[in-house]
Amino acid sequence: MPSLFKRSLLPKLRSFPLTADAVGILSGAAQFRRCLLEKIASATRRIYIVALYLQQDEAGQEILDALHAAKLARPELDVVVVVDWLRAQRGLIGAGKQPGNSAWYQEMTRTHESVVPIYGVPVQTRELFGVLHLKGFVIDDCVIYSGASLNNVYLHKFDKYRYDRYHVLHNRELADSMQHLVQHGLVASKAVHRLDLPNLPTTRSLRNDIGDLRSRLKHAAYDTTRGTTDRTGLSVSPLLGVGKNNPLNRVICELIASAQQQLTICTPYFNLPLAIIREINRALARGVKIDIVVGDKTANDFYIPPSEPFRVISALPYLYEISLRRFAKRHQRNIDSGQLNLHLWLDGDNTYHLKGMWIDRRYTLLTGNNLNPRAFRLDLENALLIDDPYGEWLEPRRQELAEIFQHTRRIEHFQNLETLAEYPMGVAKFLKRVSRVRIERLLYRIL
Structure with a gap:
């Protein structure tokens, strides 16, 4: 069954040429933290930090102290930090009333x-309906790209870590493009205000400005005028998207539709949009081998042990497992044949936050996009697409995948996954209730 998806964007994407030695992959969260601190300390022109949040904890303090030290040592340094407006003004989920970061x-x-x-x-007037989910740190002519935010667990400050992907790209044109979007597409907006100054405006008072910003972002894109459409070697294309049918969503679907031999997908929250499900089904029909890596429910960042009091947020990992079980059941024949491989990642009590795709031996997608309905409709997302038509970057790519698969186990049968009857009492009771009132579908769309 051929894909019905029109492949119109991939050939038109403008990209910045790369050399193989200009793209590095860091091996873990601790190395990511060390690299970030080293780059900040040695910066000479600019530091642009973009993340969902910069948390007030030991690792967050270390990052912010490093930024202040760099600015103090070199006052001419252009230092900008951008985080989500709403996320910065609330405390941690389940931690009671807090002033926020x-x-x-x-x-x-x-x-x-x-x-x-x-x-x-502020991507929306309420956090539930959209957040700043852009990724990427621009330091001089270097871009450090990861799905991680900035806190103790993402940066492996102490015993636990949250596993993500970590890439370092040395490319001035890419760094300029990403800085330009932050400077002119975000910071210049009337909806955007400094959080480090007192007397913040209320979100309600910014309602019209937020609506204008979101409208502008739906038509925004990274400046790639210095790029090329020639596919003469290794290159990278920055992508941006917010709202339904945005260019990033379309490229993701086109990439799956282009797969001929091998497709690997990583997502921490198994809740794939219908558009992706359809393209996966078509890829299976044309014989593509597919690997999907998700976190075990106990490796989900929302997981709360049954020994602790039940909170609604703790039901999310079980919702994702239910979705995964349904998917596995529908595709059990493909699992039996080895064409479809579903892998659960688990490493002690650490958590899993990987996103991205590997398509055949050519494309690698770096992104913070969770590949779920929320990412496809609500959040402001970005990605870097690495195109390697001549196999110049295959070995680092292979090594990254090998490291990811190191802590995974294959699901041999959908019955290997637990059912509602086996869940903790509080979780099972809540999920039965939401199923009865038919709001389960709504939850899948916004979480």
Whole structure:
């Protein structure tokens, strides 16, 4: 069954040429933290940090201290931090009422001689309906790209880590393009305000400006005018997307539709959009071998052990497992034949946050996109697509996949996954209730 998806964007994408030695892969969260701190300390022109959040904890303090030290040592350094507006003004889920990270940002600006401006970007008027989910740190002509935010677990500050992907790309044109979007597409907006200064405007008062920003972002794109459409070697294309049928979503679907031999997908929350499910089904029909790597439910960042009091958020990992079990049941024949391989990642009590795709021996997608309905409709997302038509970058790519698969086990049968009857009492009771009132489908769309 051939794909019905029109492949119109991939050939038109403008990209920046790369050399194989200009793209490095870091082996883990601790190395990611060390690399980030080293790059900040040695920066000479610019530091642009974009993340969902910069958390007030030991690792977050280490990053913010490093930024202040760099700015103090070189006042001419252009330092900008961009985080989600709403996420920065609330506490941790389940931790009670807290002032949020913005209070910490303000204290740091008040008590330091140097100034590191921290901007909050409101993608929507409510966090539930969309957040800033852009990734990428621009330091001079280097781009450090990861799906990770900045806190103890993402940066492996202590015993536990949250596993992600970590790439370092040395390319001035790419760095310029990513900085330009932050500077002119985000920070310049009337909806965007500094979180490190007191007397923040209310989100309600920004409602019209937020609507204008979201409308503009739906038509925004990275500046690739210095790029090329020639596919003469290794290259990278930055992609941006927010809302339904955006260019990033379309490229993701086109990539799956282009697969002929091998497709590998990583997602931490197994809740694939219908468009991706359809393309996976078509890929299976044309004989493509597919590997999908997800986290075991106990490796989900929302997982709460049954020994702790039940909270609604703790039901999410079980919802994702239910979705995975249904998918496995529908495709058991493909699993039996070895054409479809579903892998669960688990490494002690660490958590799993990988996203991205590997298509045949050519394309590699780096992204913070969770490949779920929320990412496809609500959040502001980005990605870097590496195109390797002549196999210049195959060995580092192979090594990254080998490291990912190191802590996985293959699901041999859908019955290997637990059912509702085996879930903790609080989780089972809640899931039965939402199923009865038919809001399960809504939950899958927004979580």
